Amino acid sequence: xxxxxxxxxxxxxxxxxxxxxxxxxxxxxxxxxxxxxxxxxxxxxxxxxxxxxxxxxxxxxxxxxxxxxxxxxxxxxxxxxxxxxxxxxxxxxxxxxxxxxxxxxxxxxxxxxxxxxxxxxxxxxxxxxx
Numbered sequence: 001x002x003x004x005x006x007x008x009x010x011x012x013x014x015x016x017x018x019x020x021x022x023x024x025x026x027x028x029x030x031x032x033x034x035x036x037x038x039x040x041x042x043x044x045x046x047x048x049x050x051x052x053x054x055x056x057x058x059x060x061x062x063x064x065x066x067x068x069x070x071x072x073x074x075x076x077x078x079x080x081x082x083x084x085x086x087x088x089x090x091x092x093x094x095x096x097x098x099x100x101x102x103x104x105x106x107x108x109x110x111x112x113x114x115x116x117x118x119x120x121x122x123x124x125x126x127x128x129x130x
Contacts, residue, residue, distance in 0.1 A: 009035050029080040029125075033107050034063055036128050037076070041065075059091050073102040082109045084122050092120055 008014035008031055015021055015028070034050060041048055046068065053075070054060040063076030075095045079088050084106065092104035096119050104120035107128070114122040 009039075024080065026080045029109070030062055030078040033078045033125055033128065034076070037063065040128065053095070059094050061091055061095055064095075071101055073099055075099075075102060075104045077104070077106045078125075079106060079108045082111075084108060084110065084114070084116065089116055089120055093117065096120055 008017075011028060011032060014031055018027070020028075038050055041050075048065050048068070051064040052060070052062065053064045061075045062078045063074075065074050065076075066072065067074070075092055077089065077092050081088070088108075089104065089106055092106060096102050096104040096117075102119065104117075106116065106120065106122040107125050108122055110122065110124050111126070112122075113124065113127070116122055
């Protein structure tokens with residue numbers, strides 16, 4: 001099942017709604033990264049919708065979007081951590097392995113682009129802002 005996902009471009013409003021004014025949280029990091037992905041697409045004139053996906057058994061991915069020609073599906077997972085652990089891609093693996101013509105992208109707070117599996121890559125979040 002894919003559902004629309006809403007993002008807060010003003011994270012101060014998001015923090016107010018959540019009642020969380022402490023340091024950075026994974027939820028805030030995820031919102032910020034996915035909002036930036038939307039902005040980058042919009043800047044380039046791409047009006048592709050960014051969805052959230054979850055199966056009936058609770059397997060979810062933070063983002064889902066299609067290439068311009070609709071031939072490739074990108075599944076996104078966002079992690080605030082600087083290091084990657086195998087459990088970080090367990091949901092991506094399920095989506096990528098069950099979908100034809102798909103890629104999994106783990107956007108994380110590290111510094112190296114890494115190939116994690118045949119169709120799954122880790123991309124440093126700062127690269128989105130370069």
